[in-house]
Amino acid sequence: MRIHSSVFVLLLLTGGASAQTKGIATFGGLKNLEFINDYYNGGTGSMGSGPGKNLHLQFTANAQAIVSASKGGTGNFINDPGGYPVMFFASGSSVTVNAVAGISTGMWFSYSALQPGTVTIYDGLNGTGNVLGSINLVPNNVGCTGYKMCIWSPVAFPLTATVSSIRFSGTANQIAIGAIHLGVKIPTFIGLSSSVNPSVQGQPVTFTAAVSATGTAPVGSVRFKTGNGVLGDVPVSSGTASLTLSTLPVGSTKILAIFRGTGFVTSTATIVQTVNPN
Helix, strand or coil: CECCCCCCCCCCCCCCCCCCECEEECCCCCCCCCECCCCCCCCCCCCCCCCCCCCCEEECCCEEEECEHHHCCCECECCCHHHCCEEEECCCCEEEEEEEEEECCEEEEEEEECCCEEEEEECCHHHCCCEEEEEEECCCCCCCCCCCECCCEEEEEECCCCEEEEEEEECCCCEEEEEEEECCCECEEEEEEECCCCEECCCCEEEEEEEEECCECCCCEEEEEECCEEEEEEECECCEEEEEECCCCCEEEEEEEEEECCCECCEEEEEEEEEECC
């Protein structure tokens, strides 16, 4: 049975080109063991599939799609995101993907790995120019039965520079990449809690926003508001942002927390704080 080994990522950007890549490379529509070739660049895969959505992506010749054995293919994996084929390489030690239109805002994907891998992002084509970032893909499969790969971990990158190429390095046939979301903001989640509720008039109350993001640590700040008034802006540190107030009026007050960060989806949470007379 084949495993998949692959590494596919697109990162960092923010800048410039008018027709930058935005969309999802699901690898759906490609056949088992089909070389991707120009499937996402206005052409077809090696078995004639396609063309897929033109994301202006050029894959090196060893990049393949593989279908899970549970769906009639030869891939030794299950639980693949969306049930689509995944990307891997069965030969060589790396795959390079050229993003000829550039990628900005952010990207995220899920991976499954039996051996370590690395993704390196460049501002030039073919793995040239400045290194804009890199990430290690840590082996993540435990407790799998029936298939060697059953766990898929999200990885995300908010982008602050334009990426032109991505190199995925690792052991052939040991890493797989699921659907890749390109040129999009990273999904975020926020919750809001109070240190004491109800409180009494004049009592300090600490409001804590817990922020998380798909596949990465959130970077940004939380704005605390009540009605139309801004209570304060607090940077997120280790996934939280807190604000202490002792001047809330008697009665019920709705507190709103808004997380914002470059490359992240804006998310909000509310809580109603009850203040009793002293």
